[in-house]
Amino acid sequence: MIKQPITIKDIARSLGLSFSTVSRALKGSYKISDATQQLVKDYAAKHNYRPNLMAQSLKNKKSRCLGIALSSIPNNFYAEVISGIESAAYNKDYLVMITQNDESYEREIKNLENLSWRAVDGLLLSLSGGTADIAHIQRLHDHGLPIVLFDRVTDAINTHRVIADNKGGAFNATRHLLERGFRRIAHLTGAPGLSITRERLQGYQDALRAHQLPVHDHYIKYCNACGNDIPETENAIRELLSLATPPDALLVGSDRLTMRCFSILHEQGIQIPGQMALAGFSNFSSPELLSPSLTTIRQSAFEMGKIAAELLIDLIERKRPPSTFETRILPTHLCIRHSTATPLPASCTAGTPGTSPVRSPGPGIYN
Amino acid sequence: MIKQPITIKDIARSLGLSFSTVSRALKGSYKISDATQQLVKDYAAKHNYRPNLMAQSLKNKKSRCLGIALSSIPNNFYAEVISGIESAAYNKDYLVMITQNDESYEREIKNLENLSWRAVDGLLLSLSGGTADIAHIQRLHDHGLPIVLFDRVTDAINTHRVIADNKGGAFNATRHLLERGFRRIAHLTGAPGLSITRERLQGYQDALRAHQLPVHDHYIKYCNACGNDIPETENAIRELLSLATPPDALLVGSDRLTMRCFSILHEQGIQIPGQMALAGFSNFSSPELLSPSLTTIRQSAFEMGKIAAELLIDLIERKRPPSTFETRILPTHLCIRHSTATPLPASCTAGTPGTSPVRSPGPGIYN
DNA sequence: TTTATTAGGGCAAACGTTTGCATTACACTT
DNA sequence: AAGTGTAATGCAAACGTTTGCCCTAATAAA
Numbered sequence: 001m002i003k004q005p006i007t008i009k010d011i012a013r014s015l016g017l018s019f020s021t022v023s024r025a026l027k028g029s030y031k032i033s034d035a036t037q038q039l040v041k042d043y044a045a046k047h048n049y050r051p052n053l054m055a056q057s058l059k060n061k062k063s064r065c066l067g068i069a070l071s072s073i074p075n076n077f078y079a080e081v082i083s084g085i086e087s088a089a090y091n092k093d094y095l096v097m098i099t100q101n102d103e104s105y106e107r108e109i110k111n112l113e114n115l116s117w118r119a120v121d122g123l124l125l126s127l128s129g130g131t132a133d134i135a136h137i138q139r140l141h142d143h144g145l146p147i148v149l150f151d152r153v154t155d156a157i158n159t160h161r162v163i164a165d166n167k168g169g170a171f172n173a174t175r176h177l178l179e180r181g182f183r184r185i186a187h188l189t190g191a192p193g194l195s196i197t198r199e200r201l202q203g204y205q206d207a208l209r210a211h212q213l214p215v216h217d218h219y220i221k222y223c224n225a226c227g228n229d230i231p232e233t234e235n236a237i238r239e240l241l242s243l244a245t246p247p248d249a250l251l252v253g254s255d256r257l258t259m260r261c262f263s264i265l266h267e268q269g270i271q272i273p274g275q276m277a278l279a280g281f282s283n284f285s286s287p288e289l290l291s292p293s294l295t296t297i298r299q300s301a302f303e304m305g306k307i308a309a310e311l312l313i314d315l316i317e318r319k320r321p322p323s324t325f326e327t328r329i330l331p332t333h334l335c336i337r338h339s340t341a342t343p344l345p346a347s348c349t350a351g352t353p354g355t356s357p358v359r360s361p362g363p364g365i366y367n
Numbered sequence: 368m369i370k371q372p373i374t375i376k377d378i379a380r381s382l383g384l385s386f387s388t389v390s391r392a393l394k395g396s397y398k399i400s401d402a403t404q405q406l407v408k409d410y411a412a413k414h415n416y417r418p419n420l421m422a423q424s425l426k427n428k429k430s431r432c433l434g435i436a437l438s439s440i441p442n443n444f445y446a447e448v449i450s451g452i453e454s455a456a457y458n459k460d461y462l463v464m465i466t467q468n469d470e471s472y473e474r475e476i477k478n479l480e481n482l483s484w485r486a487v488d489g490l491l492l493s494l495s496g497g498t499a500d501i502a503h504i505q506r507l508h509d510h511g512l513p514i515v516l517f518d519r520v521t522d523a524i525n526t527h528r529v530i531a532d533n534k535g536g537a538f539n540a541t542r543h544l545l546e547r548g549f550r551r552i553a554h555l556t557g558a559p560g561l562s563i564t565r566e567r568l569q570g571y572q573d574a575l576r577a578h579q580l581p582v583h584d585h586y587i588k589y590c591n592a593c594g595n596d597i598p599e600t601e602n603a604i605r606e607l608l609s610l611a612t613p614p615d616a617l618l619v620g621s622d623r624l625t626m627r628c629f630s631i632l633h634e635q636g637i638q639i640p641g642q643m644a645l646a647g648f649s650n651f652s653s654p655e656l657l658s659p660s661l662t663t664i665r666q667s668a669f670e671m672g673k674i675a676a677e678l679l680i681d682l683i684e685r686k687r688p689p690s691t692f693e694t695r696i697l698p699t700h701l702c703i704r705h706s707t708a709t710p711l712p713a714s715c716t717a718g719t720p721g722t723s724p725v726r727s728p729g730p731g732i733y734n
Numbered sequence: 735t736t737t738a739t740t741a742g743g744g745c746a747a748a749c750g751t752t753t754g755c756a757t758t759a760c761a762c763t764t
Numbered sequence: 765a766a767g768t769g770t771a772a773t774g775c776a777a778a779c780g781t782t783t784g785c786c787c788t789a790a791t792a793a794a
Contacts, residue, residue, distance in 0.1 A: 020773080053484055058779050114462060286630055386782090422779070424781095425781075
């Protein structure tokens with residue numbers, strides 16, 4: 001019952017032409033008379049001919065396929081990035097293969113192998129939290145596979161990069177906390193090896209120093225699982241809370257971690273911002289609906305994906321690799337909400353802290 | 368600089384063997400002496416030979432590639448489904464191509480064409496909100512492309528289906544609202560053509576009837592964009608609110624729509640659950656953090672993706688199509704929270720409604 | 735010793751395209 | 765009349781695998 005798809009050979013036979021003439025007529029190029037072109041095209045359309053992409057791929061060594069490797073698809077931020085990639089790819093007639101590694105180095109290696117064997121034309125890559133060295137990536141790149149790094153990048157690969165202004169985002173958020181009167185600001189962040197972790201830490205430290213405040217190492221906690229390992233996150237918070245002088249504010253350094261952190265503080269009955277102010281990197285769609293509404297540093301995730309895909313496709317389609325690669329830095333947006341409202345005197349924190357901050361927070365930049 | 372990957376031919380030449388011997392030795396099968404097999408395998412490993420997947424695909428007419436077509440990647444629910452699919456595919460050594468259609472029928476058609484031309488071995492499909500007829504799908508299926516439908520399905524294609532217990536989920540949520548004392552329950556839902564819309568509506572209606580309550584058509588509002596079109600959603604809510612007897616509770620029928628709806632009620636200063644109780648289908652990770660915490664009907668999204676992918680791979684790999692197809696119905700979980708707390712007498716609603724329900728809501732089923 | 739069997743391996747076609755290099759049939763220059 | 769140019773098309777090899785069939789030797793059976 002299954003009709004085999006029609007091929008160029010079938011068309012050639014039916015029309016009494018050679019394979020090559022049919023092939024060229026379909027492409028429209030080369031020197032084939034208009035009459036023949038029409039004939040072939042009409043026949044092809046009528047029998048709804050579809051070129052066999054596997055054969056084309058084999059011949060052209062191009063699959064019109066982009067590979068994505070990242071840590072977690074259901075992460076708000078990455079889901080939006082993927083959406084941006086898909087969108088750009090669609091416009092340029094590419095298809096997108098997706099893999100996730102759950103922050104595992106081994107899994108990242110496997111995924112990259114799978115993708116490159118399967119002949120993607122290029123790779124969009126955000127490093128896993130567990131990535132120790134990048135020999136496996138370097139090898140692919142050396143073999144000529146075009147790669148664009150996004151979000152979690154490395155300097156060791158000489159190629160395009162698309163990242164957010166992590167340092168600036170963390171700096172602004174920290175400055176905001178300082179301006180609101182918080183002084184003991186802790187930083188809860190992801191795996192220490194990641195570029196985003198380093199850059200955000202840098203912004204946090206810069207802001208403290210700009211206010212002549214010391215940077216305390218015990219106020220900086222890393223979570224290797226980036227919020228996917230609940231006990232790990234709980235421990236980190238517990239340690240912060242049990243310090244002699246516990247922090248009065250928390251700057252959180254990644255999407256999952258921010259939500260998880262909110263959740264843990266909530267469960268433990270810690271008043272936000274009464275006992276602990278909270279701001280974090282997050283692309284959650286509705287932070288204004290949380291209780292209290294959450295101050296976030298938001299990234300242009302969709303745009304990041306879109307730009308990365310466009311750069312990659314450009315890389316794939318140009319004949320010679322460019323002499324110089326670019327690093328696009330996308331702005332971040334600090335969206336100020338109640339979770340970083342000015343702290344109340346201790347006597348007041350017994351009220352309804354989530355809903356009555358002393359001063360109304362600014363409108364912030366939202367959506 | 369770019370090293371061409373090594374091929375079977377190269378190995379054959381270096382070892383003084385024929386292509387076929389090398390090919391068979393690598394596969395381990397057929398009648399090749401152990402000595403030769405070892406020789407070939409060692410050489411291949413040493414020079415890290417990788418089979419050219421395009422060539423294999425062309426020859427075998429298999430790409431070990433699954434295609435996904437759905438409406439929106441950043442949707443919490445679908446992001447989890449994709450994650451489940453990726454996970455199952457990885458275990459069986461398949462790769463996954465992803466497309467989204469933003470509820471557009473035309474875009475769905477294009478995406479399916481792209482995927483099928485590009486030789487995916489099978490398709491995981493959730494219909495777009497705008498899908499008018501399914502001729503395009505039927506055609507692919509008739510041509511022998513294995514398809515598994517998930518979430519938004521149709522009976523018109525005879526194949527496996529994986530869905531949630533939408534009717535039961537809506538029924539339980541509606542019953543819960545009724546038990547909490549709400550009587551004027553409206554239903555805000557997605558595109559009317561979708562199976563999930565029909566099934567959830569059915570559950571809602573059944574629950575009302577089971578309580579001897581009438582079903583009012585003006586309490587049922589469809590949003591074709593499923594929450595992606597904000598004005599559309601606002602209008603629907605406005606219309607409900609301006610009724611002579613406006614509803615006192617809202618059952619919302621899809622992920623995006625639920626969050627959007629919460630957002631709109633929040634912006635308009637409508638007290639939840641004081642003026643309007645709210646329950647909805649949602650896979651948002653932290654509904655307990657919203658203000659008020661949100662009663663949700665949660666689906667096993669990851670599992671849905673995993674099962675669908677496994678069924679599809681089974682379909683692809685078995686020689687003969689099964690005589691009978693199955694429809695897996697996954698349970699939904701009603702997670703009861705404050706947004707559906709028992710309504711207060713009018714005099715009380717001026718207080719702090721989000722934080723002080725009259726009776727504590729049950730623990731619900733969470734995570 | 736002859737014959738059958740088997741193990742081990744090679745040949746070449748095939749999958750559907752693409753493309754460099756003919757080839758043919760004209761028309762146009764010298 | 766011989767040569768040049770050009771438009772339209774065909775031939776066949778190539779991309780890297782897989783696989784049905786054939787070949788050769790060696791061994792086992794008769």
